[in-house]
Amino acid sequence: MYLLFDIGGTNMRIAISRDGETIVDQKMVPTPADFEEGMRVFKKTAHELCGDIPATVASGGVPGILNKEKAVLLSAPNLKKWEDKPLREALERTLDVPVYLENDAALAGLGEAVFGAGKDKHIVAYFTVSTGVGGARVVDGRLDVGAFGFEPHRQIVDGTHTLGHYISGNGIKKRYGKLPEDLDEPAAWEEAAKWLAIGVNNAIALWSPEVFVLGGAVMRNRISIENVKNQVVGFGNFPEFPEIVAAQLGDASGLYGALALVRSLQK
Numbered sequence: 001m002y003l004l005f006d007i008g009g010t011n012m013r014i015a016i017s018r019d020g021e022t023i024v025d026q027k028m029v030p031t032p033a034d035f036e037e038g039m040r041v042f043k044k045t046a047h048e049l050c051g052d053i054p055a056t057v058a059s060g061g062v063p064g065i066l067n068k069e070k071a072v073l074l075s076a077p078n079l080k081k082w083e084d085k086p087l088r089e090a091l092e093r094t095l096d097v098p099v100y101l102e103n104d105a106a107l108a109g110l111g112e113a114v115f116g117a118g119k120d121k122h123i124v125a126y127f128t129v130s131t132g133v134g135g136a137r138v139v140d141g142r143l144d145v146g147a148f149g150f151e152p153h154r155q156i157v158d159g160t161h162t163l164g165h166y167i168s169g170n171g172i173k174k175r176y177g178k179l180p181e182d183l184d185e186p187a188a189w190e191e192a193a194k195w196l197a198i199g200v201n202n203a204i205a206l207w208s209p210e211v212f213v214l215g216g217a218v219m220r221n222r223i224s225i226e227n228v229k230n231q232v233v234g235f236g237n238f239p240e241f242p243e244i245v246a247a248q249l250g251d252a253s254g255l256y257g258a259l260a261l262v263r264s265l266q267k
Contacts (some may be wrong), residue, residue: 001016001017001018001022001048001053001054001055001056001058001110001242002016002017002018002057002058002059002258002259002262003015003038003040003046003049003050003055003057003058003059003095003097004016004017004023004057004058004059004060004153004221004255004258004259004262005059005060005061005121005140005258006048006060006061006107006182006254006255006258007031007038007042007060007061007062007104008063008078008104009031009063009076009077009078009079009131010030010031010078011028011029011030011031012028012029012030012031012033012041012042012045013026013027013028013251013252013254013255014026014028014029014042014045014049015027015049015255016049016050016055016085016254017039017259019031020060020097020259020263021123023242023252023255023259024035025049026252026255027045027049028074029045030046031079033081033264034081035078035081035082035085035090037088038087038095038249039094041095042091042094043095045212046058046094046095047215053062054096054097054099055095056097057097057098057099057100057262057266058095058098058099058100058255058262059089059093059098059099059102059258059259059261059262059265060099060100060101060102060258061101061104061105061106061107061108061254061257061258062076062079062080062082062087062101062102062103062104062146063076063078063079063104063188064076064077064079064083064102064103065149065151066079066102066149068147069088070088070100070101070102070170071086071088071089071101072084072085072086072087072147073085074086076105078131079266081102086121087101088101088219088242089157092110095156097253098226100258100261102143102181102257102258103134103135103149103150103178103261104134104254105126105134105135105150106134106135106143106150106260107126107135107253107254107257107260108126108128108134108150108215108247108249108253108254108257109124109125109126109128109134109135109137109138109143109253109257110125110136110141110142110143110246110256110260110261111134111136111155111249111254111255111256111257111258111259111260112126112202112213112215112247112249112251112253112256112257113126113141113213113260114141114256114257114260115162115249115259115260116164116213116247116248116249116253116256117211117213117245117246117248117249118138118211118213120234121209121211122139122140122210123137123138123139123207123208123210123211124137124138124139124165124208124211124212124213125137125138125203125207125211125212125213125242126138126212126214126215126247127152127196127199127200127203127212127215127216127219128214128215128216128219128247129167129168129196129214129216129217129218129219129223130168130169130216130217130218130219131165131168131169131213131215132168132170133152133153133163133164133171134150134151134152134153134216135150135152135200137150137202137207137209139224139239141162141260141264143261152199152203153168154242155199155200155202157178158226159196161202163195163196163199163210164252165194166191166192166195167192167199167223168175168198168218169217169218172188172192172218176188180217180221181198182220189222189223189224190227192222192223193223193227193228193231194220194231195223195230195234196214196223196259197227197231200212200214200228200232200244201232201235202204204232204237204238204242205237206237206243208264209242210242210243211242211244211245212242212243212244212245213241213245213246213247214228214244214245214247214264215245215246215247215249215250215253216247218260219247219249220247225244225245225246228244229244232244237262
């Protein structure tokens with residue numbers, strides 16, 4: 001039995017898979033700001049899910065940059081007290097099983113590539129537009145390797161500012177003084193689609209995907225995929241363009257990515 005998790009800055013989702021194909025018995029609980037309390041909550045929730053049948057392995061995502069060994073969170077803006085803590089070691093001690101960690105946005109991309117909008121495609125690019133802008137490249141059902149992970153949020157798009165400055169939830173709040181869900185200004189969302197199209201164009205140039213999947217809360221609720229598509233095509237930079245499609249798995253994408261990760265590592 002697999003224990004799967006998606007630890008976010010606000011909530012953590014924990015679930016199990018008995019057959020390696022489907023996810024069942026999911027729970028969501030608030031993520032404690034304190035690391036030690038977080039481990040206690042994680043242990044309690046995992047025990048409630050697993051009962052008397054222990055998991056054999058655990059896999060999941062965390063909201064930040066991991067070290068090269070995928071064991072310690074080096075940077076987690078929304079979980080500062082979790083930084084530089086022995087996260088993998090603590091989880092393995094808590095669960096008494098091997099634990100595999102990955103960036104949460106990368107796992108969401110893997111989930112979409114294997115189980116969602118990119119299923120059956122050879123090369124999948126993924127952006128999630130939410131509090132920040134995350135993403136990953138997936139090749140043949142496996143995350144592409146990178147020395148420091150993928151950070152599309154940080155690409156400079158106008159000579160000065162990052163993509164995240166223009167389209168992330170935090171960036172929008174700083175620029176407009178409103179949360180994305182409260183920003184009812186069509187011109188603002190037209191501008192966001194323009195900047196996202198630039199980011200997608202840049203990723204196509206570097207990643208050469210067959211399909212580009214766009215997900216995340218800000219993307220789902222506010223930015224028009226058709227607008228992004230039209231602008232990317234309008235740039236006219238490529239003789240052929242990948243499909244640009246909406247993510248299909250919603251908030252469960254990270255859990256499905258955790259499942260895909262552990263399956264690939266155990267082959």
